[in-house]
């Protein structure tokens with residue numbers, strides 16, 4: 191074991207939405223920080239084709255196996271690189287709705303109240319939208335919470351193939367709006383992510399040390415068990431020990447929980463900070479379905495996602511519980527088809543003889559429908575025997591999701607009668623996200639003021655270790671119906687402020 195003789199103000203583990211954002215905040219405050227990232231740099235050409243490959247070719251599945259509740263192995267769709275999952279994400283950065291922070295009744299139970307409310311997060315949402323150059327326009331969205339400042343850039347234009355579709359949706363009394371997107375306005379690397387907006391601006395600073403291919407394997411505590419004394423990491427072929435005043439985990443909800451569990455010691459026999467037995471529990475990931483709408487006219491298949499709808503977010507005329515969020519996914523060449531869903535492609539192929547994958551991509555629009563799942567302590571991450579990472583997850587709130595899918599297909603069928611170039615179809619091929627799709631993972635170390643019912647306090651410090659924080663998507667007490675990244679980024683800015691104040 192090699193002991194690094196430097197001592198840092200902060201050690202941050204992971205460079206995704208949480209870690210990358212926090213690193214920038216702390217570095218700009220002049221703190222000495224060490225950033226440990228298990229992945230390496232993702233080459234620009236890979237990023238440019240990332241969305242093509244994410245779903246179809248399993249290219250960005252992590253090079254490791256996880257196991258489901260039955261012990262069956264699978265390759266998780268998660269990305270280890272500088273920028274983490276934001277290197278392959280859709281960059282749609284939405285605020286949670288104001289009511290999402292309160293207790294909300296769903297058909298299958300209650301989504302719990304957050305102890306901080308929308309007003310507490312609002313200034314950080316605004317700062318996050320500015321930092322990540324979000325292009326958006328929420329006009330007309332009946333669910334949009336108040337913004338203290340407008341989006342810093344206007345929403346993007348719809349592609350030619352999408353414009354008439356959006357008009358037809360609006361003509362039905364619904365409220366399509368531009369989806370808020372993080373964009374750099376750079377030709378070489380257009381999508382904004384936590385490498386571009388978090389790490390790149392600080393990586394040359396003398397107070398920042400970034401080590402890549404540095405996988406943290408264990409956190410060691412002092413004799414009392416009240417502080418992390420050292421962080422152990424595998425860097426290349428060697429093991430190193432690093433020390434810092436404050437250690438912040440940002441490995442993603444599943445990996446941060448796994449690291450806490452596997453760092454169990456005499457003082458923390460069930461895993462670090464796990465006196466509540468909640469580390470790893472309440473794992474959430476959205477119910478998601480992608481739906482294919484065929485058109486009779488070719489389109490390039492490479493347009494961006496640009497529109498979203500929240501008309502059914504809180505329910506429908508015949509269903510008084512939340513249903514969820516809808517967006518288009520861009521051309522199918524770009525996105526949408528889960529690699530693990532060959533039946534989707536075979537359905538499409540059967541429907542249209544002589545119609546291959548390429549043609550499907552050139553004549554279609556993808557839709558993405560997602561519904562909140564409720565926290566369930568039995569949905570959990572376990573660090574099992576022989577170092578196996580196990581994900582026990584049974585999705586809930588299924589009826590709400592099915593209703594949203596069928597409601598959306600009804601809308602698609604209605605607009606197909608009026609929009610020239612859309613194929614009128616009785617059947618719309620669709621695929622549900624399987625266990626491998628852990629894109630929207632969150633909730634494994636929920637925050638709250640009561641140590642018996644939460645892992646982190648409201649500053650995202652572990653209740654049990656004074657110098658250990660978690661700033662990735664683990665802290666969510668509920669997942670809402672919108673995508674998580676903007677809330678992770680905003681929270682990292684919020685916690686960053688607390689950390690700077692604490693460190694002095």
Ligand SMILES: Cc1cc2nc3c(=O)[nH]c(=O)nc-3n(C[C@H](O)[C@H](O)[C@H](O)COP(=O)(O)OP(=O)(O)OC[C@H]3O[C@@H](n4cnc5c(N)ncnc54)[C@H](O)[C@@H]3O)c2cc1C
Pocket residue numbers: 203204205206207208209226227228229244267268269270271272273274275276278279280281282283284404405406407440441442443445446449628629630631661662663664673674675676678
């Ligand atoms: C295909 C896809 C599309 C998505 N689209 C959207 C979208 O459009 N909008 C949205 O809001 N969200 C989207 N998401 C989700 C979004 O990317 C995540 O919510 C967000 O990145 C979570 O941030 P995080 O900091 O929790 O973790 P991550 O971004 O996953 O970062 C974790 C980091 O920790 C590193 N790490 C893990 N373990 C270790 C270790 N032991 N040692 C050192 N480093 C480690 C990883 O390499 C990674 O860099 C998408 C995700 C995927 C996969």
